[in-house]
Amino acid sequence: MEANKINRRNFIRVTGLTGAFLAVGFDTLGFGGQPSTLKQLMPEDFIKGTPLNPFVTIAEDGTITMMAHIPELGQGIFQGLPAVIAEELEVSMDQVTIVKSSASRQYGRQSIGGSRSMRTQFMPMRQLGAGIKDLLIRAAAAQWNVEPSDCYAQEAKVINRKTKEEIGYGKLVKSASQLRVNDKAPLKSSTDFTIIGKATNRPDLVNKVNGQADYGIDAHTDGLLYATVAHCPTLQGDLTSYDADAAKSVDGVVDVMEIKRTVYGKENKGIAVVASSYFAALEGRKRLNPKWNNAAFSQVSTETLFDDMKGLAEEDGLKYFEKGDFKGSISDSETVLDATYELPYLAHSCMEPMNCTVHVREDNTVAVWASSQSPQLHRQIARDLGIPDAEAEEKIKIHMPFMGGGFGRRSMNDAFEECYQVSKALRKPVKLVWTREDDTTQGPFRQGTIHKFTAGIDGKKPKAMQTKMVSQAITTQGRDSGGRIPFEVMESINTHYDFEHLSVRFNEYRSQIPIHWWRSVFASTNGVAYEAFIDEMAVAAKQDPLAFRKQYLATEPRFVQVLERLEQESNWNKPLGPNEGKGVAIVESFGSIVAHALFLKKENGKVSIPRVVSVVDCGIYVNPDQVKAQTEGNVVFGLTAALKDPITFKNGAAQQANFDTYRMLRMNEAPRSIEVHLIDSEEAPGGVGEPGLPPIGAALLNAVHDLSGKRIRTLPLDIQSV
């Protein structure tokens, strides 16, 4: 016990300096010599003070610790939710130490996706902060023998209005913790906000400029082994043979074993090579010489996928939205526009490749370091090891390291699944790291889509429009969709456009290619195609594309406000030079509305993107600098999807493998300037991590048309060819 106390004090001193918690390396800290009595120390075990709930602990010396309980993958939520609590608690951010939590059910749901963290947690976290402040005020009032209404809180102190006496939170926390929380404690008026709505620096960035931040791939424990997995290039082929002995002949290789990887119900075989160093594991893998039976997938190619989908686009499909009489009105339109957009399959390409570190010990206790968007793996492990649910959190400890990007990919725990099998078989700590080639070729991918549009225009009036979208769906892989439209596929198809006759239809395509949530998901395809075709309609109706959108979205004041702001901030109506082009697009997704204006310039035969101007209406925002950062990132992510490589398939296998063949947008190709403007709003918070993405591809295509007169409908495009 004594040794542990010393460790604990040292640890707090060290982490106190850095302001962020290093949750790596505690697997083997413990008391007693027996492995079966190993105490697994987690970040929560090092926090001093009185916990007022799982999220906030206050020590007598006034130290305030808040748990960052939502995984941080770049979106800034590490600081975002504590900031919301701090606002209501009346403490400033420099009085708060934020500690990355472990995965635990005490925090409720910890999975992230759908740009939902702030949207769903904003009010609960405000209420939580207000409830603690109310406890502290009541504790102070009792001490002074006055009414709580005679007291107020400020800067981590309760102040007596009459006597001006004050008591710090640290001196109140013991008595406050004895009181019952008022779940309906009053919230601050937004006009009194001092943190929410103001740019705040992210404390986690301090360790992201010096190499100290702990990512999943950095996990380390004593006796760690390293693993790599040979996967079937066609994802789901059968394993025929491989040479385990050749792999084992490499110095350092300790084992070779078959494992499985489950992707939407399909079990894919892999061969894990385990070694004392990652290099040895990779060298062993090179000698495996695995043979696969790929027969079932040999017909799958990009051509067949898109030919099939184009065929489906000719069919009626399922009704999503119908207004007026599209079929009747299209036949007597003066001008009929037809266009089919084709958007490619893509990989997520998180900079930190998929990885996991797992230690399944002889005594069936488990430690996991999971770079995961869904880190609450206790139940799954407990079931496998026969651990009773009530003991799961004691025996299974799951760290939540920082993630080097996620973009939806890390909501699938396949690297964990693989690593767990290896560690369970060996009962040793194992770090399993995918190579970049595994990461690019193995999917699951962003869906490829077909969008068929038809519009009828009379003079300057767009009268009728139909869109038919064809795609695989994510949620119906491995099961029947029952003739219904899966919930995710129609995201961001903007039925607010006030055309007299509007028809929106969907046709599901089924394929062996596994697809998965990819930043902004179906908004990333629907938003691009739909807003590019809206541009075609505006041009056919001989109207300015921004004015056209304002006119036909006039019933939606938030859209109009965003467009008007963009018109002004981008100087939209200023005539451009002869070798310049501009494009606009506006998309609502994940509860927020974003519009971009993108400018192109052709100089000495070379096309560049000098400027992107963005306007974001995400309702109430917490940290405006992070809203801007996410939007800047979405611009680059969306432009990468539009301008760089697709994932193509031949004989069932992805043709791109690493960043030489699956290229990313680089600094010299990125927009030189991205200006993001935020709408001040009292609306409920919308998402921020994704909504900036969908409109940028369309703004680009529309700018290409403006610059060159070319209407490009198949992505990606080579910007230098326009």
Next chain:
Amino acid sequence: MASYQLKINNKTYEVDADPQTPLLWVIRDEVGLTGTKYGCGIAQCGACTVHLNGNAVRSCSLPVSAVANQDITTIEGLSDDNSHPVQKAWLAVQAPQCGYCQSGQIMSASALLQRNPSPDDEAIDAAMSGNICRCGTYTRIRKAIHLASNEISNGSK
């Protein structure tokens, strides 16, 4: 296996490794400095960038046998307290998002400023286009390099 003396951040480390082992894995798994990251293994993304005798190099593609007894600097060796002008500028503009590529970005930028304290945008493009940032922080990185450049120039006056 062979034994090598590595000079990393002004400290000498004795490591046993296969001669072909990329420096990246030796730095991360043998020496234990995990700020240098794996991103691609083929010198395409820059996440593994370190300084070798002051030049930015991709440690994923350098065998350990080629760098013994030479001066290697990793992100951990840039400063003890985030006081390097590039680190300060990175924080001032809040450049990182996920942060995974940023060690490499910072090492490329600091090598650039070492040989060209006042780079223009073209020089920045040339020096930084080997570093991928999937989060898309390029505009902030550019801003941070200009900021660091100003501090270096003012400091030297």
